[in-house]
Structure formats: structure tokens, C-alpha cells
Amino acid sequence: MITAALLGNPNVGKTTLFNELTGANQYVGNWPGVTIEKKEGYFGKNIKIVDLPGIYAMDTYSNEEKISKQFLQREDVDVIINIVDASNLDRNLYLTYQLKQFNKPIILVLNMMDVAKAKGIEIDCDALSKKMGVIAIPISATKKTGMNELKNLLKSSNFFDVINDNDYQNKNESFSFKNETEIYRHIESILRECTKMAGSETITITEKIDKVVLNRFLAYPVFILIMFLIFQFTFSWIGQPLSVVLDALINDRFVPWLNDLLSGRSEWFSSLIIDGIIGGVGSVIVFLPVILVLFLGISFLEDSGYMARAAFLMDKIMRNMGLSGKAFIPMMVGFGCSVPGIMSTRTLESEKDRKLAALLVPLMSCNARLPVYALFASVFFPGKQTVVVFSLYLIGIVMAFIVGWIFDKTLFKKDEEPFIMELPEYKMPEIKSLLLHTWRKGESFLKKMGTVIFAASVVIWFLSSFNFDGLTDINNSFLSYIGKVINPLFVPLGFGHWQNSVSLLTGIVAKEVVVGSMGVLYGGDLRSVLPGFFTTLSAFSFLVFVLLYTPCVSTVATIKKEYGGKLMALSIVYQVLLAWIVSFLVYNVGGLVLKLFA
Amino acid sequence: MSINDLKVGESAFISYVGGNPKLAKRLKALGYTEGTKVTVKNSAPLGDPVIVELRGFDLALRRKDAENIEVRMM
Numbered sequence: 001m002i003t004a005a006l007l008g009n010p011n012v013g014k015t016t017l018f019n020e021l022t023g024a025n026q027y028v029g030n031w032p033g034v035t036i037e038k039k040e041g042y043f044g045k046n047i048k049i050v051d052l053p054g055i056y057a058m059d060t061y062s063n064e065e066k067i068s069k070q071f072l073q074r075e076d077v078d079v080i081i082n083i084v085d086a087s088n089l090d091r092n093l094y095l096t097y098q099l100k101q102f103n104k105p106i107i108l109v110l111n112m113m114d115v116a117k118a119k120g121i122e123i124d125c126d127a128l129s130k131k132m133g134v135i136a137i138p139i140s141a142t143k144k145t146g147m148n149e150l151k152n153l154l155k156s157s158n159f160f161d162v163i164n165d166n167d168y169q170n171k172n173e174s175f176s177f178k179n180e181t182e183i184y185r186h187i188e189s190i191l192r193e194c195t196k197m198a199g200s201e202t203i204t205i206t207e208k209i210d211k212v213v214l215n216r217f218l219a220y221p222v223f224i225l226i227m228f229l230i231f232q233f234t235f236s237w238i239g240q241p242l243s244v245v246l247d248a249l250i251n252d253r254f255v256p257w258l259n260d261l262l263s264g265r266s267e268w269f270s271s272l273i274i275d276g277i278i279g280g281v282g283s284v285i286v287f288l289p290v291i292l293v294l295f296l297g298i299s300f301l302e303d304s305g306y307m308a309r310a311a312f313l314m315d316k317i318m319r320n321m322g323l324s325g326k327a328f329i330p331m332m333v334g335f336g337c338s339v340p341g342i343m344s345t346r347t348l349e350s351e352k353d354r355k356l357a358a359l360l361v362p363l364m365s366c367n368a369r370l371p372v373y374a375l376f377a378s379v380f381f382p383g384k385q386t387v388v389v390f391s392l393y394l395i396g397i398v399m400a401f402i403v404g405w406i407f408d409k410t411l412f413k414k415d416e417e418p419f420i421m422e423l424p425e426y427k428m429p430e431i432k433s434l435l436l437h438t439w440r441k442g443e444s445f446l447k448k449m450g451t452v453i454f455a456a457s458v459v460i461w462f463l464s465s466f467n468f469d470g471l472t473d474i475n476n477s478f479l480s481y482i483g484k485v486i487n488p489l490f491v492p493l494g495f496g497h498w499q500n501s502v503s504l505l506t507g508i509v510a511k512e513v514v515v516g517s518m519g520v521l522y523g524g525d526l527r528s529v530l531p532g533f534f535t536t537l538s539a540f541s542f543l544v545f546v547l548l549y550t551p552c553v554s555t556v557a558t559i560k561k562e563y564g565g566k567l568m569a570l571s572i573v574y575q576v577l578l579a580w581i582v583s584f585l586v587y588n589v590g591g592l593v594l595k596l597f598a
Numbered sequence: 599m600s601i602n603d604l605k606v607g608e609s610a611f612i613s614y615v616g617g618n619p620k621l622a623k624r625l626k627a628l629g630y631t632e633g634t635k636v637t638v639k640n641s642a643p644l645g646d647p648v649i650v651e652l653r654g655f656d657l658a659l660r661r662k663d664a665e666n667i668e669v670r671m672m
Binding site: 056057059060061062087088090091094179180181184210214216217219220308311312313315316317319417418419420421422423 | 618621623627632634640643
């Protein structure tokens with residue numbers, strides 16, 4: 001078995017090459033201790049290819065670099081495949097020089113030869129091979145040229161003697177460089193000998209697009225339009241309608257069929273299967289189309305090069321909550337559903353950004369909270385529904401800025417990463433790569449369904465269907481006992497009736513469940529019953545609580561899956577505290593203000 | 599003077615990269631070495647960050663970081 005490490009700068013076609021070499025034969029996991037994806041795949045039977053994170057250097061202290069360095073030092077790496085952008089060689093070869101320190105054979109894959117040619121750069125690969133002591137292979141991953149040469153070389157494993165190549169006399173020269181300036185001077189001198197620049201600089205397509213997309217007046221309208229399209233695509237045009245179909249399939253076809261199948265079984269068993277498992281997992285699985293469609297959109301933005309521009313435009317605003325510009329995307333997605341929002345935090349550059357964004361996404365008011373707002377707004381704020389619902393969205397956003405600022409100054413103070421971001425050239429995304437990426441997200445989502453959400457659904461079902469005497473309805477269940485015990489906590493917030501506490505507890509499964517539970521618990525038409533239990537002020541306080549309290553099981557499970565139990569615990573605890581404090585302020589300060597004006 | 603003193607479209611040569619050691623190290627690894635030509639290509643509509651071109655590629659830098667890249671005019 002040969003182990004090949006695939007390394008290169010970001011945006012040089014590393015993923016495309018990895019997909020090309022390994023096909024569907026990939027395994028995605030995590031590097032231990034950090035939230036960076038680890039991808040492995042096989043080329044043929046004998047060659048394992050490990051896709052290391054995209055980096056510019058080995059020694060500037062980022063997690064991505066540490067992982068790559070440790071992997072090269074500790075694992076049995078036989079060969080390094082170093083992919084470089086042929087149209088931008090000097091910066092790319094800097095990494096190559098650092099890789100030479102590991103004393104492994106290096107295959108230098110010069111990608112984007114077509115782009116280099118278009119820019120008028122001519123490269124003498126043989127000369128470069130000799131000068132650098134590597135095997136240089138020119139390819140174009142998108143145009144599929146040169147791939148056979150690379151594959152044949154890997155198959156033949158004919159690269160072990162390259163280190164001892166006679167033409168490369170000064171084996172350890174990379175150690176003798178004093179600083180970056182010297183390495184770059186050396187690279188420049190090599191490039192002078194091995195490359196020719198022809199023609200004058202012309203205006204590239206990228207520059208033309210940027211003229212519009214980054215134009216002082218057009219930039220934000222274009223940005224808003226693109227975000228709007230992605231959001232509509234996901235939540236209105238494709239994703240959500242598919243979810244509705246899936247939901248109908250589950251509830252109108254599958255559940256009745258299952259009911260028939262289980263008709264002879266004991267009552268608790270069919271309740272467990274239908275109310276517990278299908279009710280819980282099923283209500284979440286309908287998100288799958290939304291997630292797939294959304295990630296198709298995000299991958300498109302990412303691969304086309306627009307994402308970096310969006311991050312550039314939003315950076316100044318997002319910085320106020322301790323994040324960089326790219327974190328805008330997870331936040332926006334959070335307005336639809338927190339689950340894909342948190343899943344998309346993975347695309348952020350630094351560990352700190354990923355974690356902080358995952359904590360803040362649930363503050364964006366998701367679709368599932370809307371039924372609760374709609375009910376209460378129509379009962380208590382007739383004619384002012386829009387203002388009330390809008391104010392809730394606004395409270396969520398304001399809280400994200402406040403909480404983000406606090407976390408940034410406390411919890412994440414040490415993790416401060418400088419912000420630098422390359423703006424890659426625009427290109428047409430590859431369909432294969434888009435689909436692979438999208439599918440991988442769906443797969444990880446489905447795995448989660450099978451574990452955490454499954455377990456949580458069963459637990460909540462048990463608590464709401466049983467008491468010490470056995471099977472019962474929710475009014476007398478364990479959950480109602482718990483609701484009655486915690487109820488005093490809600491008295492200072494103005495809505496201390498045990499029915500509310502129990503509804504909030506069931507809302508942990510999914511926030512829209514709050515409405516359904518209230519229907520059962522208050523036993524009657526909520527529109528006429530609720531005014532007996534809420535004032536206008538306590539109704540608003542309740543809505544604020546619903547907006548801010550513990551995210552639903554699926555969200556919590558996603559945080560656990562992506563970032564571990566500690567961050568999950570933090571997310572639950574801080575949101576309950578935040579919800580309590582803000583609702584308390586709303587109810588009590590609001591009460592004072594109302595008195596003053598009365 | 600620093601990169602921040604350049605107007606959009608202006609070029610200069612890097613004379614020194616200081617500030618946060620982590621950032622300085624990263625910038626140097628990207629080729630922000632002494633004597634290299636940089637061009638300010640654009641600035642965000644809100645004035646920050648800026649896009650700086652160097653060695654044929656574009657990098658977005660925050661103003662507070664660009665402050666630490668000293669340049670001299672050609």
C-alpha cells in the first residue's frame with residue numbers, strides 16, 4: 001500500500017483532482033480535535049490518497065497547517081502530490097519549497113496550464129523538474145488534459161528515486177534560506193529560467209466581472225439579489241416544495257400504512273413507532289430536500305468564486321459580532337432553518353469563526369417559529385401582526401450582535417485569527433464536484449437522523465406518554481409533572497401556567513410543536529382560550545422566549561455532530577439564560593413603561 | 599506610508615511588514631516580501647476591507663492589518 005499526501009494552496013483545483021483520482025471511493029471524517037474535514041480515497045487498489053487542507057505555507061501557525069505538518073511527519077507518507085496553479089507559480093512554489101524539507105518524493109502537478117497559456121505564460125516543465133528536484137506534470141483538471149500521465153505515473157510508482165536525482169545537487173538548500181525574501185528570490189530566479197512571459201497584460205474576465213460585482217453602487221444590490229435567489233431557491237421554489245411532498249408521503253401514505261401494519265400490536269408499541277419515532281425523526285427528515293438544495297447553492301457560490309466576494313462585502317458588518325464576512329451565509333440560512341445554517345459554518349475559514357457562528361445561528365428566527373408567532377400575533381396583536389413578527393426577527397439579530405460581541409471578547413479571545421482572504425478568479429463550477437459535495441452533506445444529515453434525533457425522539461415520546469401508572473395522555477404524563485415543577489421559573493416572565501411550561505418543553509423537539517401541544521393542553525380553540533391566560537405583554541414576553549430559548553433537538557444534535565458535546569452544552573445553557581433574561585426585561589420593563597403611560 | 603495611504607489603482611513597493619507576528623508571517627509566506635510591487639485594486643463600498651494585488655493574485659485585507667504593511671512609491 002502506498003500513501004500519497006495531496007497538498008496545495010486553496011483554489012488551485014485540489015478537490016477536483018482528488019475527485020478525479022478517487023472517484024466515489026472517498027471517506028470523509030474529521031481530523032482529531034479540530035473541525036477540519038479529513039478526506040481519504042483510493043486510487044486503484046494500492047494507492048491511498050489523503051487530501052490535506054488547502055494551505056499557503058507550513059509554518060504560519062494555523063490549524064490547517066499543523067494538521068498537514070503532523071501528518072507528513074508522523075504518518076508513513078510515501079509520496080507528496082503537490083498541486084500548483086501554473087498561472088501563479090511563484091506563490092505556489094513557496095509551499096513546494098517547504099514540502100521539500102520532509103525529504104519525500106514530490107510530484108508537482110501543474111494545474112490550470114490552459115489558464116497560464118491564456119495569460120501568455122510558457123512553462124518548461126522538464127527544466128522545472130530538474131531545477132526543483134521534483135517530477136513536474138502539466139495538467140488541466142477541468143479540461144481533463146494530462147490526467148493520464150499522472151495516473152500512469154502513480155500506477156507505476158516510479159517516483160522513489162527522484163530525491164537522488166543527479167541534477168538536483170543541492171539537496172538541503174531549502175534549509176539554508178534565511179527568510180521568506182530569500183526563498184522568493186530563489187523561486188524568481190528559477191522561474192526566470194524555466195518560464196517565458198509573452199504579451200502584455202490584458203483585462204481578464206475576472207476583472208470585468210468584479211467591475212460590476214464589486215462596484216461601489218452595484219455591489220450590495222447584486223449581493224442581495226444573489227442571496228435572495230439562493231434563499232428562494234431553497235425555501236420557496238425547489239427545496240421546500242420537495243419537503244412538502246416528502247412530508248405528505250410520510251404522513252399520508254407511510255403512517256396510515258404503518259398504522260394498518262401495527263393494528264394488532266399493543267397500544268404503547270404503535271404509539272412508540274408512530275408518535276415517537278416517525279413523529280420525531282419524520283418531522284426532521286423532511287428537511288433533507290431543503291438541505292440538499294441549499295448546499296447545491298452554497299457549493300455553487302463557493303466554487304464559482306463569488307463567495308469570497310460576498311465575504312469581502314460583508315466583512316465590516318459581520319466583524320461587529322466577532323465573525324468574518326463569510327459567516328453571513330450561515331446566518332442568512334438560519335432564517336430558514338438552523339440545521340443547514342450550522343452545517344454550513346464548516347465552510348468558514350477559522351475554527352473560531354465556525355464555533356462562534358454555530359452558537360449564533362439559532363438566534364436567527366427560523367421558519368419553525370413562525371406558526372407560534374402567527375398564532376399569538378393574530379390573537380393579541382390584531383392588525384399589528386407584521387410589526388410584531390418583524391420585531392421578533394429584529395430582536396434575534398440584535399441579540400446575535402450582542403452575544404457575538406460578548407463571546408468574542410471572552411470565550412474566543414485567545415483564538416483571534418488574522419483575516420486574509422484570497423479572491424480567486426471566477427470559474428464555472430464543476431457539476432461532479434457540486435454533486436459530490438451536496439451528497440456528502442445529505443449523507444451526514446441522514447446519519448444524524450439515525451442516532452441523536454432518534455434517541456431524543458424516543459425519550460420525549462416516553463416522557464409525554466407515560467406516568468407511574470403506565471400509558472397516559474400528555475395532561476398527566478411525566479412531562480406534565482416536569483412542567484409543573486419548572487413552572488415557577490416562568491412566573492416572573494408573566495406566563496407562569498404549567499400548560500405553557502409543558503408546551504415549551506415539547507417545543508424542544510421542534511418549535512412549531514409548541515402550538516400543537518398548547519392545543520392539547522388547553523383543550524379548546526386557542527384563539528378564545530389564550531386571552532384568559534395571557535395579557536398582551538405576557539404574550540409578547542412568551543414570543544420572545546420562544547424566539548430565544550434552547551434550539552430544537554435537530555439543531556442541538558447538529559451542533560454536537562459538528563463541534564462536540566461541550567459546544568452543544570454551551571449552546572443550550574446560554575440560550576435558556578438569554579431567553580429568560582430578555583423575556584424578564586420585556587415583561588418587567590415593559591410593564592413599567594405601560595404603567596407610566598397609562 | 600502604508601498600503602492604506604494608497605488610492606485605488608495606485609501601486610507601490612513593500613518596504614516592511616510589521617504588526618501581529620502571526621499575520622506578518624502569513625503575509626510574507628504569501629509573497630509580501632521586501633521590494634515586491636503591490637497594487638490597491640479595490641476597496642469595499644463600506645471602505646474596509648481593501649483588495650490588494652501582488653504577484654498576480656488578489657487578497658482581501660482589513661484596513662487595520664493593511665496599516666502594518668509599509669510601502670514606498672516607485
